[in-house]
Amino acid sequence: MATTTAAERREQNKNAYNAFLAVCPSRQLLDRLSDKWVVLILCALGGDGPGDPGEPAPLRYSELSRQIAGVSQKMLTQTLRSLERDGLITRTITPTVPVTVTYALTDLGLSLYQTTRRLRAWAQDNMDAVQEHRNRYDTPDT
């Protein structure tokens, strides 16, 4: 048994960082994480991909590009870099010809994936309900 519980540590961090404050570093971090490409990339690497089995697995740049439909090469590279910088993913270069680059979740990234997967799942599971609310909101009502 640890001398500090998870609840105690969370309490300490709660005092240290507060995302509600504009100047707090965690606010900037939340801004970065609140990005569709971040969510989709983490989901893809976590194994949530279209035909994937559900196991977290490394993916090549081209595989990510294919799975995440609509992402431009610029945004994909840019987002991957920031995720690597933040320690959420690793970038591994294999000097084949042509070169092979694979991305994989770190433990830190895996822990965040546990949340982003829920976000994506929520969007898919509740799409119908949201659409119904929109229709009712948009019709002038009889």
Next chain:
Amino acid sequence: MATTTAAERREQNKNAYNAFLAVCPSRQLLDRLSDKWVVLILCALGGDGPGDPGEPAPLRYSELSRQIAGVSQKMLTQTLRSLERDGLITRTITPTVPVTVTYALTDLGLSLYQTTRRLRAWAQDNMDAVQEHRNRYDTPDT
């Protein structure tokens, strides 16, 4: 007992919507949800506010504006409208003088809050780890 289990229904929705597809409605929904103001507003209404007890409670416009530091009134109003349209929050007008407007989570909004609260908590809890990775990434390394 229902004739369809939660797992079965989720499986059906999984086939219906896929956020990895650019044209899928759930992709657009995910784009909207992947927004810092959406996350912070849901967190505030869910009771995650600065000095809040942790209970979901309705908040007035001015209270939201105060809790979510740095949000412009334009973005606050705009985001609140879209959340109302999507059925995630309710907007209640009390005809006092001056008028009183309160916002509260719906059941749908409450279910999404369960995820956004984790996102905010993750940002705060792992800020130190991320910062450390950034420092190591940014230093040319000796």
Next chain:
DNA sequence: CGGAATCCTAACCGATACTG
């Protein structure tokens, strides 16, 4: 294959002013 660099426009968003 997996990028980097450049250009350029569409949108986001903040600031300001006005209203019921």
Next chain:
DNA sequence: CAGTATCGGTTAGGATTCCG
């Protein structure tokens, strides 16, 4: 108090081109 409306700057981000 709780907005709406308008304007204008910033920037996100797409398209294109080139490189190791």
